[in-house]
């Protein structure tokens with residue numbers, strides 16, 4: 227497509243790849259790194275209709291599945307909310323997810339504020 231569209235698509239991809247790198251720092255235990263299996267979380271695939279994890283997000287990013295920061299943020303929030311749905315409030319996974327969501331959204335908003343040229347919507 228048109229060069230400026232190609233440029234903005236390439237820069238969005240770089241922008242989101244950097245955000246992915248930054249949010250991964252907030253998950254040192256890597257609990258959000260891979261898809262959650264029914265083996266480690268009994269009944270997970272029955273309860274959670276739309277699973278999401280950071281590796282899946284990286285794959286979607288390399289497959290040009292995100293055309294805006296909003297779409298990327300939606301998957302990130304979905305990943306955190308899934309963990310706050312499946313895991314009871316008193317579990318470490320629930321509190322990790324709550325903190326990850328708060329930290330991650332702040333990272334995204336800060337990076338967007340530094341790059342007003344990035345298509346936000």
Ligand SMILES: CC(=O)c1cc(-c2ccccn2)c2ncccn12
Pocket residue numbers: 256257258262266267308309312313319
């Ligand atoms: C994200 C999530 O809900 C999750 C990640 C894990 C997880 C992730 C990596 C290694 C071990 N466990 C998990 N285990 C039990 C119940 C829930 N989880």
